[in-house]
Amino acid sequence: MGKLRSKDGCLTCRRRHVKCDQAKPVCGQCQKRNRPCRREEPSGIKIKSYRLPQAARAPSGTATPDGQATDVQEQPSLQARPPIVLRAETINAGTAASAGESFSGGEGCLPFHNEQGSVSSPYASRHTPLTSEHNAVVPPYLPSSGAPLITPPINTASPYYSVASIPISQLLQPESPNHWPIASPEATVTAPLTYKEACLVHHFATQLGRWLDCTDASRQFTRKIPALVKTSPILLHAVISYAARHVGDADVAEQAHERCVELLIPSLSSETVADDDVLLCAIVILRVFEQLNVMVTGSDQERHLAGCSALLRASQGREVDPSTPGLRQAAFWVYMRQCLYNACVYQQPPNVDPNxxxxxxxxxxxxxxxPKSETAWANTMTWICATVVHFCFGSNYPEPLARMHKWRELYDAVESWRKNRPDTFDPIWYSDPVPGNSNPFPEIWFTADWHVMAFGFYHLACMLLIIYKPSPRFAVRGAHGALRETDVQVMKHARAICGACNSCPSVVPSLITLCHSTFIWGPLMTDQAEREGVIKLLRDMEQVHAWPTTWIINSLEEEWSMT
Structure with missing residues (x-):
């Protein structure tokens, strides 16, 4: 991470984002894994270093996302029609997955280590080699004025936050499209599943679909996707890449992902791409693979998140149905939770239109x-939480009176949801922690995944409204002394989230909420037993569910060592 990419490395290693030893005719990586070692053929064309226009140039001393000058090479277009593009004016800037049973991550699920042996943040060095055919470039990402309690080590450019006029197909292209074969029509004919494919689809149906259905009582991803993979090779390979990555089969996961993108790119040229529900679901699933793959690549490129955003913006109306009557609506709410994850980590507004x-x-x-009623109430709380995050980390209300008015409006919305929700959302058991017990958090039991998720989003919204209530305050916190009253209130909500996660460990998306919420309340946790409890929850999540948390643990431990 953070090093210049080899100019003489093979295309196969470059696409896989691994270091190439540049051996010829076959490099060590390709020989080890029995892969075709493809290399660029000399074209005789001199490629000049591309320089940003003066208006879009980064501040002095700012490197490009991959640490080197951006080379621009004209590439043949894969589109047969004008591509759907992301426009800067339609993006507000600004994710989490969903729930599943315990399953061993396997040998392939190891944290990313840099050369010094320490585990780095997957967001510290994101490779973003994106330029459009109109020479639209990805500018460096600039943080908002809000000061986070915990900041990711480096906040570099992200296609999710700052992409401008980039075709969806280019967001998903490998680094050398000339060497990426376009799928033939015969490739779209689905053959019977192999035994291994069937095992992975079954794993999705019994374990991983639940992650995506965590606020959907009708379980649409769990019920419908396993049937649809029989008729959609793109969806099949997306499911296989996700399931294989979760069980630790890195080779199968990577091969399925490569094949899925190979089929996906020409499909994005279709005139009906914006209305293709199956394609949207495939990209949502690929986004979860992308998040899990951070354990291997050490970086989160967020390309599939940007692609999903483009498809939704191209086809979505002005109304959002929280009852998720179909797969498209279900995919939207998965995307919404994925946006919340990155928004809290970066403390930036989620890439969702709040209007x-x-x-x-x-x-x-x-x-x-x-089930539609249950789903609607859970997703309504998800939406309220997203609007709170947008308010807290955005800059739409700079004027004090307008900001206070909006804060009151959001506070009333959160309280209205709490008072009017069905009784089914109440926990069936609650007990405070017993002093000296191994569990430092309250015991909180629920009967459904969507109840746990709504509970977590409610407490996340409450703590954010406490922290970001417009009021006079000192610019810098005191270095020592007892917690302020507002900090005490924030920690009550944080303990509620920790308690629900500890009591419902099979609801993996609630643990994902815990992951990104630690960047809000982490520095305020002073009790050693509670700190150890949080670390145990995060460590178990990576070991059991293959979700990358080591970099979060390192960030917390570094923060706590300074207090």
Whole structure:
């Protein structure tokens, strides 16, 4: 991480983001894994270093995301029609996955280590070699004025936050499209599943679909995706890449991902791409693979997050249905949670239009027998939390009176949800921690995943509103002394999130909420037993569920060592 990319390395290693030893005719990496060692053919064309226009040039001393000058080479287009593009004016800047049973990560699920042997943040060195055919470049990402309690080591450019006029297909292209074969029509014919493919699809259906359905009582990803993979090779390879990465089969995961992108790129040229629900679901699933793959690559490129954003913006109306009547709506809410993850880590507004109109949850009826009602109430809290995050980390309300008015509006929305939600969202058991017990957090039990998720988003929204309530304050915190009253209130909400996660370990997305919320409250935790409890939750998550948390643990321990 952080080193210049080899100019003589093979294309195969470059696409896989691994170091190439440049041996010829076959490099060591390709020989070890029995891969074709592809290399660029000399074209006789001199490629000049591309310089940003003066208006878009980074501040003096700022390096490009990959640490070197950006080379621009004209490449043949894969599109048969004008591509869907992300426009700067439609992006506000600004993710989490969902829930599953315990499953061993396997040998392939190891944290990324740099050459010094320490585990680095996956967000510390993100490779972003993106330029559009209109020479639109990705500018360096600039943080907002809000000062985070914990800051990722380096806040570099991200295609998710700052992409401008980039076709979706280019977001997903490998580094050398000339050597990436376009899928033939015959490649879209689905053959019967092999035994290994069937095992991985079964693992998705029984374990991983639950991650994506954590706020959907109708379980659409779990029920529908395993059936749809039989008719969609793109979806099949997306599912296989996700499932294989989760069980630690790195080779199968990578091969499936490469094949999926190979099929996906020409599909994005279709005139109906914006209305293709299966394609949208595949990209949402690829985003979870991308997050899990941080354990191997050591970086999060967020390309699939940007692609999902482009598809949604191209097809979405002005209303959002929280009851998720179809797969497209279910995919939107997965994307929403994925946005929340990155928004909290970076403390930037999520890449979701806050002006969309959320339809109200259905009133009356029996929520126990109506999964749409349960889903709507869970997703409504997700939406409220996203609007709170947008308010806290955004800059839409610089004027004090307007900001206070918006804060009150959000506070009322959070309290209204708490008062009007169905009784099914209440925990069936709550008990405070017992002094001297091995569990330092309250015991909180729920009956459904979406109840746990709504509980977590509620407490995350509450703590953010406490921290970011417009009021006079000192610019710098005191270095020593007892916690302020507001800090004590924040920690009550943090302990509630920790307690729900500890009591419901099979609801993996609630643990993901814990991961990104630590960047809000982590420095305020002073009790040693609670600190050890949080570290145990995070460490178990990586070991059991293959979600990268070592870099978060390192950030917390570094922060705590200074207090």
């Amino acid at each position: 969309l109109v959320l339809l109200p949850p259905p009133s009356g009826g029996d929520p126990i027998s109506d």
